[in-house]
Amino acid sequence: MDTLSREIETYHCVLDLANAFFSIPIAKESQDQFAFTWEGRQWTFQVLPQGYVHSPTFCHNLVARDLANWNKPSTVKMFHYIDDLMLTSDSIEALEKTVPSLITYLQEKGWAINPQKVQGPGLSVKFLGVVWSGKTKVLPSAIIDKIQAFPVPTKPKQLQEFLGILGYWRSFIPHLAQLLKPLYRLTKKGQVWDWGRTEQEAFQQAKIAVKQAQALGIFDPTLPAELDVHVTQEGFGWGLWQRQSSVRIPIGFWSQIWHGAEERYSMVEKQLLATYSALQAVEPITQTAEVIVKTTLPIQGWVKDLTHIPKTGVAQSQTVA
Template identity: 40%
Template sequence: MPSRYVGTESTSISGVTGGSQQLTVLEAKVNLIGNGWQKHPIVTGPEAPCILSIDYLRNGYFKDPKGYCWAFGIAAIETEDIRQLSTLPGVSDDSSAVGLLRTEEQQVPIATATVHRQQYCTDRDSVIPIHEMIRKLESQGGVSKARSPFNSPIWPVHKSSGEWRLRVDYRALNEVTPPLSAAVPDMLELQYELESEAAKWYVTIDIANAFFSIPLAAECRAQFAFTWKGVQYTWSRLPQGWKHSPTICHGLIQTALEKGEAPEHLQYIDDIIVWGNTAGEVFKKGEKIIQILLKAGFAIKRSKVKGPAQEIQFLGVKWQGGRRQIPTEVINKITAMSPPTSKKETQAFLGAIGFWRMHIPEYSQIVSPLYLVTRKKNDFHWGPEQQQAFAQIKQEIAYAVALGPVRTGPDVKNVLYSAAGNNGLSWSLWQKVPGETRGRPLGFWSRSYRGSEANYTPTEKEILAACEGAQAALEVIGTETQLLLTPQLPVLGWMFKGKVPSMHHATDTTWSNGLLSSHSTPVPYWKPKSPRDSGNYN
């Protein structure tokens, strides 16, 4: 809340990390469940600290003594002084806007064999929207009538917004398409890089129908043919669903941005994010990038331009101050899911939660009973073990902590906790600076034992966990930083003294020598309390 609206009574609130904030107390009218306003004292401040039960508070509002209505848990901004990037000229209000990249028609790999698949039944609700989409794409030059020995079935996709997306099932075509050497960036590496920026302000730009903006060479079009209402069409532009479309699209957008000398940004195919310390700084950066994209021939939808904002979503992740979090709507969707009744439903649930595994300590061990019922050789049986795992992982998702930001400097301590349990390995990476009691997590990793690993000795398992944990940690913090290892067993004290005692298992010696040769990281000998025991990671 801006300072001119806060109360006058001051109070200090301490967090579990040992830090404290000076806030003010305000008598306000509060409405949390929609049944009317009631007076209640609340604390206010300019920031939006992460506190327990904030998701419940975000369902309600409060009014200050001047009658202004505010939302809980959202940092206040003097919005009257911040121009939104979506107000720029050239940004389109047309939800189906399609650009045309000013470049030569693209020569793409051609299938090594003819693929012809008949159209299968589609959802009735999709018929009218898909028909209108094809007509509009034809008028825009995206598709054209054709006669081709190739044919692939239409596969309409129902988006979360309620709209339909025209997609063709090119799985059979993809199998006979030659490879490309280029590739899109790794999404996890982009997240690590964005964490390291610890920015205060963000802007995101999503290019409208980017694939459909890229022209195809005439000799490459026949392989993309599809049939609708007895008429065969093919794409004049890059289609969705074809395996090389993301790679080609990413490369052309990257080239356009480099040619236009775009300011610092991150790009994943047609999604772009810029960051900075002030709203004005990110507005100027975002404006420059939009101008470059429009000049290149791409279309930008107004609804797909967000910011400047201090909290924003990029690649499905919520970002604030360099910290990545699970969006509230994702948490609500997952926690509302009913227990699966089939292998397919179990796989869908695992797919929904798997992306967030780095936020969940011992994820692999928790969900292992769910993977058992998805195996082909096993009949589907939902027992008490599966129900317990299902309930536990939903609870972990609901209370998942934010990760990051990745901090640098001589005072930053990077601590890796590793452990080897009965069912697998786990490790977590933490950063701590002076003034913090517990530190902040950068990620949680886990996996089940593979092959003969379950038969390793406890020492071997601990060394394996420490070794893999160190490799994962260095991907996050880089190789030029110090990493403190804290395994569950006191095996590293003698290892880093260069002395390997005699053992009955030669593998123990092999592991320790291998870890010594691959990591020259200083490792103190102590076993602190696991941060998981605290019950809170902030």
């Protein structure tokens, strides 16, 4: 996903391989490993079954092998995950010419295309659960509607489902971990279910935050990045931004609450830990690009010289080095 976010172009097309697992034959000498009994009779799969734990890996690797031998135009980029393929280019004409060629090639290799699931070529497609609109990522409206319609949880299992949905889309929502802290408390083992005013407010605030989620831009490695790192008593978070065509656009947001000994750190130590964690987290995106860090508390002097600052907090210098 990080690679896709860095390299995606303006126009896109998505292809779905129909019955991809069932297109992969199992060698005769291995078919006994897939035998099963049903209604008193013994059967065996002759093609890769859906429920086999290694089926996705086998399928992904076989499709990747065939795609590696396809003569892809230099003006088109391609991304692939199991049985889903995405072509992207700054030229819609290039896509319109390339897509039929790829479909023909895949069919020659024994793969079938699901025509009902072809998206584009165009500006907006859905791939890996995310809506890619031009050079932005958008939270799907179906997900927003699902979260807005989610009923007030009455037991931990329902709450975990709600938190799971939000967690998958956390990069779109600033300060999410802090918002959800009262709710995560109720999921702890042995915790008595006690849904009160605090939990209800957190539940509603999370829904509002999802409704206000911004589209995320695509990182440009040729431009500097701006990393905003904020800390509170509850936790910390960071937002990755970039100025593109003089407009400051968000690339993604992350957050988490303090755990264990971290809760006893001084605020300066918390800021240092948050900054270090943030830089580590965004490195797969920013790579060698310049990153300008902006923090809630001034830590530049602390970082430059650890020897002259009194250590009044819990953490040692090794913790944040």
